[in-house]
């Protein structure tokens with residue numbers, strides 16, 4: 442499977458100009474292609490194929506109007522078209538209902554004001570990591586890189602990104618060997634919550650680490666500062682940049698935390714189960730912002746790919762399982778439990794239940810994992826958890842999986 446490795450880039454002044462030109466050219470090629478397809482569609486003509494778009498690009502480069510495209514690696518331009526084609530394929534798949542997750546709209550025009558600018562070089566662009574550690578990009582130059590961790594093998598492509606705060610990154614795609622970890626016994630259900638980031642079926646409660654809370658606090662302060670600045674003033678512009686930087690720092694801190702936690706969970710467990718988050722269903726509720734802020738879907742995505750990478754089992758259970766109101770001791774379903782109810786007593790068996798741990802145990806059970814209500818001891822004599830391919834036939838997961 443393919444994994445990404447990201448590193449900070451420190452281009453020189455001249456390289457930054459060359460990158461800005463390349464971002465601009467990629468954008469123009471993307472937008473030209475999009476316009477061609479939109480115009481054909483409006484005129485009732487057939488869909489302009491990928492091959493046709495590519496041919497039109499080659500021809501455009503010979504015209505006076507678009508001759509300047511020749512100043513940029515042609516691979517970058519072809520990759521801009523590839524992005525457009527992928528955007529169309531995803532859009533069509535979404536219309537046909539073949540895609541998981543929320544519906545996606547048709548491709549949109551790219552703007553130089555977009556928060557993220559990106560270009561991609563594939564292997565045939567002959568980008569190269571030099572012995573001294575710089576990254577050689579055709580028609581850009583030898584760009585300094587901060588190698589924060591080793592790149593495991595030769596990358597098949599690199600995307601150069603400029604984010605909203607003006608930082609540059611290189612994102613390498615690497616074909617990763619599935620390195621299975623030695624088999625281990627524990628299995629864990631995970632309840633993602635608002636009070637704690639995650640609660641595990643063995644009773645562990647995981648809160649956001651201090652570095653993330655500090656970054657979030659700083660962001661709030663910056664936002665407050667911004668709201669006090671007069672509209673149109675220069676100080677407001679400065680404050681806005683500070684907010685953007687603080688946002689980026691929160692996003693980085695959160696991603697680091699998610700990486701640390703997901704790696705630990707996958708390492709220590711043979712199988713993990715989470716509830717499929719009702720992100721779409723909650724999109725219009727007050728909870729939506731918290732869900733967005735906590736970045737749960739990003740975290741769940743990491744669990745899923747790391748499980749695949751290390752030979753673990755990842756199970757997503759249906760989002761209508763009543764995990765918070767079923768007693769994990771006797772299985773009795775009780776009435777609804779509003780968010781402020783942190784503890785409740787089962788009317789049938791009298792067990793005192795911690796809302797979140799109880800939910801985590803139920804998540805594990807619904808996924809077919811054998812966990813006990815107190816502690817994640819796997820009961821002896823229980824068959825190993827179902828393999829990935831089998832989980833789809835599990836009645837509880839099939840019912841709700843989209």
Ligand SMILES: [Zn+2]
Nearest residue numbers: 768771787790
């Ligand atoms: Zn009970």
